[in-house]
Amino acid sequence: MSSTKLIRIVAAVIRDEAGRVLMVRKRGAEVLQQPGGKRDPGDRDDLHTLERELHEELGCTMRREGAHRLGCLSAPAANEPGHVVEAEVYEVRVEGTIEARAEIEEIRWIDPAATGDLLIARLSREQILPLLVI
Ligand SMILES: Nc1nc2c([nH]c(=O)n2[C@@H]2O[C@H](COP(=O)(O)OP(=O)(O)OP(=O)(O)O)[C@@H](O)[C@H]2O)c(=O)[nH]1
Numbered sequence: 001m002s003s004t005k006l007i008r009i010v011a012a013v014i015r016d017e018a019g020r021v022l023m024v025r026k027r028g029a030e031v032l033q034q035p036g037g038k039r040d041p042g043d044r045d046d047l048h049t050l051e052r053e054l055h056e057e058l059g060c061t062m063r064r065e066g067a068h069r070l071g072c073l074s075a076p077a078a079n080e081p082g083h084v085v086e087a088e089v090y091e092v093r094v095e096g097t098i099e100a101r102a103e104i105e106e107i108r109w110i111d112p113a114a115t116g117d118l119l120i121a122r123l124s125r126e127q128i129l130p131l132l133v134i
Contacts, residue, residue, distance in 0.1 A: 004082065004083070007080065008087075010088045011090075013089060015091070019111070019112070023124065028079075029105075034087075034128060035057050036050060036053050040052065047064050047067055059099050060094040060096040060098050063092065068091045071131075112133050113133045
């Protein structure tokens, strides 16, 4: 029996006109990751989870129309040693001002093709960002 614990989340890829990707850093964490989070029992579906999380974390409104599922991706979890994160990942568009809220300490737009020595969670660095590089 495996002792690995699974964290299931829904995560968002939000891009600007230049193709840069919005990353967040949570309070107390060193690495950048995608906005999003765990499902709540009251969520109607995964897009509802994302809509709720994006509003909580960034103060913006997610548009359901045009949401594009990138897949179910997993990697060792960023902030919980011994855990694996499994994410349903959607590229979505948002409206309104984006600002760091709740447990988000920093937001940053990054070029997925030029991450340099940025500290980025493995799910994003190894699974999500490579999908966005042409
Ligand atoms: N949201 C998010 N979580 C990630 C990513 N990559 C990654 O390893 N994780 C891991 O998954 C965990 C998800 O927890 P979370 O704190 O974002 O979710 P949440 O807001 O619903 O949590 P809470 O209600 O327990 O506070 C993170 O602590 C982190 O260890 C990512 O790209 N986005």
